[in-house]
Amino acid sequence: MFNPLQSGPFLGGAVEVNKNIQALYDEVIRGANKFLSNCSRFSISTLQLEDPSYDVIATELEEIAFNINMLCGHSSEQGIRATEYCLYMRKLAQAIRVGDEGELATWLEALKRMTGT
Secondary structure (H helix, E strand, C coil), X not given: CCCHHHCHHXXXXXXXXXXXXXXXXXXXXXXXXXXXXXXXXXXXXXXXXXXXXXXXXXXXXXXXXXXXXXXXCCCCHHHHHHHHHHHHHHHHHHHHHHCCXXXXXXXXXXXXXXXXX
């Protein structure tokens, strides 16, 4: 598929777009690391006190993943990975909200596997 940002006078624009995509992806990774760290260290009751809530954080990260997919296409590696990270963070946020320790452990382990930690 032709992408005007990858050819001709817009080539410099492609570099900037790629930098922006990488910055957005890095933000998703930072969010995933925050979920991993906090969910591993704190009890659900403590996690439920977080402001903004994990639901709000997950929603913000889902919006970032959506933007990554819009910028680079739904079949890009970064877009797919960002969406997967957000799925796990959404599941963790839901477990925190309802106080489900079992679901929290399940999704925490899934996120750990995905990140290789």
